[in-house]
Amino acid sequence: MQLDAGWFTEVCEEGGSAFSLKIRRKLHEEQSEYQRIEIFETEKFGKLMTIDGFVMLTDFDSFLYHEMMSHPVLFTHPAPERVVIIGGGDCGTLHEVLKHPDVKLVLQVEIDERVTRIAEEYFPESCASNNDPRVEFLFADGIRWMQQAEAGTADVIIVDSTDPIGPAKGLFTEAFYRECHRVLGESGIVVQQSESPLFHMGIIKLLHRAMRIAGFQQTLSLHFPQVSYPAGWWSATMGGKNLDLQRYRERDISARSFPTRYYNLAIHRASMAMPEFFRHELESA
Amino acid sequence: MQLDAGWFTEVCEEGGSAFSLKIRRKLHEEQSEYQRIEIFETEKFGKLMTIDGFVMLTDFDSFLYHEMMSHPVLFTHPAPERVVIIGGGDCGTLHEVLKHPDVKLVLQVEIDERVTRIAEEYFPESCASNNDPRVEFLFADGIRWMQQAEAGTADVIIVDSTDPIGPAKGLFTEAFYRECHRVLGESGIVVQQSESPLFHMGIIKLLHRAMRIAGFQQTLSLHFPQVSYPAGWWSATMGGKNLDLQRYRERDISARSFPTRYYNLAIHRASMAMPEFFRHELESA
Secondary structure: OOOOOOEEEEEEHHHOEEEEEEEEEEEEEEEOOOOEEEEEEEOOOOEEEEEOOEEEEEOOOHHHHHHHHHHHHHHHOOOOOEEEEEEOOOOHHHHHHOOOOOOOEEEEEEOOHHHHHHHHHHOOOOOOOOOOOOEEEEEOOHHHHHHHOOOOOEEEEEEEOOOOOHHHHHHHOHHHHHHHHHHEEEEEEEEEEOOOOOOOHHHHHHHHHHHHHOOOOEEEEEEEEOOOOHHHEEEEEEEEEOOOOOOOOHHHHHOOOOOOOOOOHHHHHHHOOOOHHHHHHHHOO | OOOOOOEEEEEEHHHOEEEEEEEEEEEEEEEOOOOEEEEEEEOOOOEEEEEOOEEEEEOOOHHHHHHHHHHHHHHHOOOOOEEEEEEOOOOHHHHHHOOOOOOOEEEEEEOOHHHHHHHHHHOOOOOOOOOOOOEEEEEOOHHHHHHHOOOOOEEEEEEEOOOOOHHHHHHHOHHHHHHHHHHEEEEEEEEEEOOOOOOOHHHHHHHHHHHHHOOOOEEEEEEEEOOOOHHHEEEEEEEEEOOOOOOOOHHHHHOOOOOOOOOOHHHHHHHOOOOHHHHHHHHOO
């Protein structure tokens, strides 16, 4: 069948595939300094934010992505007090990070202030902790910020960016990870959203290589479902500086004081399991 | 954007979502006694088979489903010699089952012979083992067959069916699992494809309950990515008869003599991890 105009559709060229959501109405549309931001009310996925026609988040399924971008790294670091988020303008990852009582300071460096302002209006749940006194918002270029940041001032860096095209391209490079490595303390972790293992294995391999060359002794990808992103199956790739990514605070995960919808100890462990094809691809890299 | 006529689209009503594949051409179309079967050549997913407009398999991603419908149950049973497949007409699951040297006999009971004949023509890889002397094909109603089958004659039953609408509806009932329980030997396992945890939690809960009432002491769901099925994230639910589903032949999995593309020991373990929302839903059932 052919969909009528009542659907939002995102085409994934690499997959020769497309994902669509049935739309009730468009709630907002604007061209910011950097990109076109749209908000839709969908039939079954709640609200939807798109940037330049690509799905950013939905009320229905973004908990998967936001939880998996935050809790695994934060429970891997022994004492994550100082967190930097690059991108993350919708504030969903930030909201999860702030659930951790260890965290004393989160600096979020998002290039486009409009993404955050629009999220505050249409995704109040994601933005529910934006007034937490531990948060500092900086609306600036994350790559430039990282180049100028003081060495050894972060425990965890979360790169919650758009795809590696347009403004986010420089976030997937060895030069950027070298700066991240410098900005992390004695030991630390960087995590980067790293696309779908089924469609973007080339990007994931490049990312591992770039992080290793930049000085991270260990790199490791996590996998998780994410319905509204291409293939419905997504990944995040961590780089560990003087830290074993295979060890995490199991007891703290089980005893955590806050609710999650996807993440738990079993899921943490499971997300690191490497499918055969993935293992082969990384070994051949 | 709106897709033109050069795409195959499957709408998922429950999700208010749709998945599309870019098509080069339609290779085959027929109305069998039971359903409408179509074969397409896609841009990036190889060949695609649809039944009544729903994706059945593609060259690109069906290895995920076929491996996860077969290897976890076969490596959980201590000595799976006699396997019954209900449905499975495309023969992809059968092909994986036959990789196990322990297996002495596989009876495949598929209602629609045309699905198998068309698969033989368009999916030669899935059907590569159809001439294995251990296989017997029966083209008949799986529900009726199960009612009439001799007790204690199977070690593993794999229900590789279409969605629980139309002819497959009766495969998701307590009455059917009671027959499966009877047909299994002293100990045994049934596994049923059980839709997407994100869209069909109600079906999964019913399935667990039906299997338990039918006599299976343990039930357990596996999760895995499956791009071309709704939500891109799928499940299979096992019922164990006098068998611990949490124990599997770890050494045999690691030492297996055949290649897989997704499945391995780490993935077996990972597939059983229950997301928080899933655990809550099952506990409330």
